[in-house]
Amino acid sequence: MSEDRTPVLTGGCQCGAVRYALFEPPEDVHICHCRMCQKAVGGPFAPLAPVRKGDFLWTRGSPAAFYSSTIAERHFCRDCGTPLTFHYVNSDWIDVTIGSLDNPEEVPPANQYGIEGRLSWFAGLAALPGEETSLPAAQKRRITSFQHPDHDTPPDWRPPQTATEMP
Numbered sequence: 001m002s003e004d005r006t007p008v009l010t011g012g013c014q015c016g017a018v019r020y021a022l023f024e025p026p027e028d029v030h031i032c033h034c035r036m037c038q039k040a041v042g043g044p045f046a047p048l049a050p051v052r053k054g055d056f057l058w059t060r061g062s063p064a065a066f067y068s069s070t071i072a073e074r075h076f077c078r079d080c081g082t083p084l085t086f087h088y089v090n091s092d093w094i095d096v097t098i099g100s101l102d103n104p105e106e107v108p109p110a111n112q113y114g115i116e117g118r119l120s121w122f123a124g125l126a127a128l129p130g131e132e133t134s135l136p137a138a139q140k141r142r143i144t145s146f147q148h149p150d151h152d153t154p155p156d157w158r159p160p161q162t163a164t165e166m167p
Contacts, residue, residue, distance in 0.1 A: 011101040012060065013077035013084060016148030016157060019060035020084070020096065022051050029098070029107050033122070034114030040074050041083045044119050047098035048086060049107045056094050060155065102150040 005023045012019035026049035037046035063075035063084055075085040087094040098104045112118070135143070148157075 009101055009103065009106065010059070010152055011084075011096060012148060013063075013080050013082035013100065014147050015077060015080035015082075016153065017061045017079045018058065018063045018077045018082075018084060019152065021057050021059050022049075022055060022096065023057070024051055024055040026051050026096070026107055028111060029109050030111040030113055031109045032114045033112060033116075033118040035117045036068050036072070037086070037114060038117065040068060040086070041097065041099075044122060045112075046083075046086065047104075047109055048095035049098050049101065050093045050095040053087075053092055053094050056096070059152070102152075 007021035007023055008025055009022040010019065011022075029047075029049045031045040031047045033045045037048075038044060040046060061077075064078035066074050066076065067089075068074050071088055071090070073087055073089055074083065076083050082100060083097050084100050085094050085096050098107050098109070101107060
């Protein structure tokens, strides 16, 4: 990572093989409803946070890339599949997926694009009943998470391989 700049946000993939830093806050944070973005993130929309490429740096690993069209490229982790970025090939901007940020709550969308592809049931999502995820303590003890924590870790970090390695 660049030693003369301090990241304002960091993020990465689920397994920790690929990490990145943003050195300026994202601008025009948005969600995109186009069908290509839906397929790229495997969801009803893609939440994206654009920054200038000069304010973006891969800090661990190298992502895989997929050209989703003649004008757009997307990066993802080749190990765990996490979608990480979208950018137009001839642009000075790169968009990180909001869900790959360590603190996604800090980057709320302010706009929607590709609304011609917005799913008909999208507007009703907030009205759906909801409940928190909860598991009995005995069941929680049997679960081992292999997900990278939501912060930077030393270069030699690796996910725990057994429940006894869990913190």
